[in-house]
Amino acid sequence: xxxxxxxxxxxxxxxxxxxxxxxxxxxxxxxxxxxxxxxxxxxxxxxxxxxxxxxxxxxxxxxxxxxxxxxxxxxxxxxxxxxxxxxxxxxxxxxxxxxxxxxxxxxxxxxxxxxxxxxxxxxxxxxxxxxxxxxxxxxxxxxxxxxxxxxxxxxxxxxxxxxxxxxxxxxxxxxxxxxxxxxxxxxxxxxxxxxxxxxxxxxxxxxxxxxxxxxxxxxxxxxxxxxxxxxxxxxxxxxxxxxxxxxxxxxxxxxxxxxxxxxxxxxxxxxxxxxxxxxxxxxxxxxxxxxxxxxxxxxxxxxxxxxxxxxxxxxxxxxxxxxxxxxxxxxxxxxxxxxxxxxxxxxxxxxxxxxxxxxxxxxxxxxxxxxxxxxxxxxxxxxxxxxxxxxxxxxxxxxxxxxxxxxxxxxxxxxxxxxxxxxxxxxxxxxxxxxxxx
Ligand code: UGA
Numbered sequence: 162x163x164x165x166x167x168x169x170x171x172x173x174x175x176x177x178x179x180x181x182x183x184x185x186x187x188x189x190x191x192x193x194x195x196x197x198x199x200x201x202x203x204x205x206x207x208x209x210x211x212x213x214x215x216x217x218x219x220x221x222x223x224x225x226x227x228x229x230x231x232x233x234x235x236x237x238x239x240x241x242x243x244x245x246x247x248x249x250x251x252x253x254x255x256x257x258x259x260x261x262x263x264x265x266x267x268x269x270x271x272x273x274x275x276x277x278x279x280x281x282x283x284x285x286x287x288x289x290x291x292x293x294x295x296x297x298x299x300x301x302x303x304x305x306x307x308x309x310x311x312x313x314x315x316x317x318x319x320x321x322x323x324x325x326x327x328x329x330x331x332x333x334x335x336x337x338x339x340x341x342x343x344x345x346x347x348x349x350x351x352x353x354x355x356x357x358x359x360x361x362x363x364x365x366x367x368x369x370x371x372x373x374x375x376x377x378x379x380x381x382x383x384x385x386x387x388x389x390x391x392x393x394x395x396x397x398x399x400x401x402x403x404x405x406x407x408x409x410x411x412x413x414x415x416x417x418x419x420x421x422x423x424x425x426x427x428x429x430x431x432x433x434x435x436x437x438x439x440x441x442x443x444x445x446x447x448x449x450x451x452x453x454x455x456x457x458x459x460x461x462x463x464x465x466x467x468x469x470x471x472x473x474x475x476x477x478x479x480x481x482x483x484x485x486x487x488x489x490x491x492x493x494x495x496x497x498x499x500x501x502x503x504x505x506x507x508x509x510x511x512x513x514x515x516x517x518x519x520x521x522x523x524x525x526x527x528x529x530x531x532x533x534x535x536x537x538x539x540x541x542x543x544x545x546x547x548x549x550x551x552x553x554x555x556x557x558x559x560x561x562x563x564x565x566x567x568x569x570x571x572x573x574x575x576x577x578x579x580x581x582x583x584x585x586x587x588x589x590x591x592x593x594x595x596x597x598x599x
Contacts, residue, residue, distance in 0.1 A: 176247030193237035291356035304336025309363035315486030330359020381594025391594025414451035416483035463544030472506035477538030480549020488515035495548035503528035544570035
């Protein structure tokens with residue numbers, strides 16, 4: 162295999178995963194970040210992001226000498242044939258992706274890029290960014306490629322090394338071919354396209370997933386009203402290969418750093434060119450509705466009745482991150498639900514294995530007391546609400562939970578717990594989309 166010299170700018174979860182994985186494929190990779198303290202930690206093999214397999218891969222890369230960390234993008238691109246831009250693209254005030262960080266990197270590295278090198282955007286960037294970068298570079302000897310990532314937080318190493326497909330888009334065939342070569346060691350089809358199509362695939366995929374999930378969450382609501390069982394419905398639905406069985410689990414709504422941001426960004430792009438996209442808008446609106454729906458359910462099942470059923474009522478929350486396997490709280494539906502419950506006067510105690518109550522990693526969360534011991538969430542509570550599907554929640558000592566609860570009620574927003582175990586412990590388990598609401 163041809164070994165390349167690669168620079169990766171930005172060591173967030175996309176950049177660090179890409180850098181470590183590309184080094185594991187045999188390439189020589191220099192990763193850059195503006196944060197000197199972070200670079201120093203990474204150079205010592207210390208990874209702060211919770212990603213399965215990533216610390217091991219980073220250390221293996223360092224040991225082999227194929228992975229290095231430096232401060233500053235200009236330093237990293239010297240001698241690099243391919244430069245991956247993996248900096249953040251947060252949502253701007255108008256819903257569009259904010260390209261400030263991408264623009265700044267392009268500006269910084271422009272004079273330092275080697276002739277014949279290729280600049281690759283891996284951050285999620287709006288359609289047209291390749292053209293914008295080409296114009297900003299203003300160097301005919303540099304290729305510009307869009308190579309979107311489809312990594313899921315928590316499984317990003319596996320997703321990088323075993324993808325369903327690799328998408329490489331460019332309006333310069335030579336540049337696309339140069340980037341495609343990097344993936345020779347990956348067993349997946351490399352799909353080469355023009356730049357705009359590659360840029361759009363990323364949004365098309367995430368928005369489709371958001372639509373799928375909102376569809377399921379509304380189906381779950383419908384199931385509760387008509388006496389159907391969402392798990393049976395989706396099990397049969399997923400057997401249709403045109404639909405597929407993944408991404409059919411009901412929950413408290415979709416969150417994280419990608420789906421909410423990308424749905425807003427696609428709507429904004431569509432709007433800017435006069436295209437109406439009501440399906441994606443409906444998925445976003447449906448998602449916003451989940452927390453109100455769940456809060457009403459918690460009020461009904463755990464509240465004290467009257468006009469303010471949750472006022473002064475203690476509720477325990479199991480899970481705060483937007484999904485299991487990550488410590489990411491960004492746009493977490495658990496936090497949105499907590500905010501709604503707190504607004505209605507509930508007193509909240511929460512436990513999440515990835516969210517420490519004290520110490521350096523602790524973050525203050527408005528209206529929520531975070532505890533390190535899951536059993537403390539039950540103490541004197543009128544009910545527990547499971548928000549995140551951490552596997553070990555299933556194996557908690559449920560009789561002990563039941564003994565600590567003031568009222569033996571568990572609202573499971575993800576149908577994650579074992580109903581029989583909870584019932585044997587004397588708990589009333591209320592799943593999602595399962596039975597007519599009492
Ligand atoms: C998502 C996409 O899945 C990745 O392909 C994409 O690369 C990534 O965004 C990105 O744009 O970088 P991620 O945000 O890590 O990945 O999270 P997912 O695993 O997709 O979950 C998104 C949300 O949907 C979570 O809140 C999760 O709990 C929820 N979900 C997922 C469900 O409620 N039910 C399901 O069946 C699946």
